[in-house]
Amino acid sequence: MNKPDEDKGSRPFIGIMFDCCHIYSRLYKNKAGTAYVGWCPKCMRKLEIKCGGGGTNQRIFRAQ
Numbered sequence: 001m002n003k004p005d006e007d008k009g010s011r012p013f014i015g016i017m018f019d020c021c022h023i024y025s026r027l028y029k030n031k032a033g034t035a036y037v038g039w040c041p042k043c044m045r046k047l048e049i050k051c052g053g054g055g056t057n058q059r060i061f062r063a064q
């Protein structure tokens with residue numbers, strides 16, 4: 001079992017491309033560590049990407 005890296009001092013995040021406004025931004029992990037949550041900086045649309053149980057090797061996402 002891998003222990004999550006929670007004590008490195010910085011919150012984990014993923015890069016996200018908001019297709020709605022063609023803006024690149026970041027989603028930060030929520031407190032529970034279950035998902036990455038963020039908002040489009042332009043239209044404030046909320047986006048949430050769940051952290052899968054098997055993990056993901058993807059670092060850049062696209063908002064559909």
Ligand SMILES: [Zn+2]
Binds near residue numbers: 018020043044
């Ligand atoms: Zn947008």
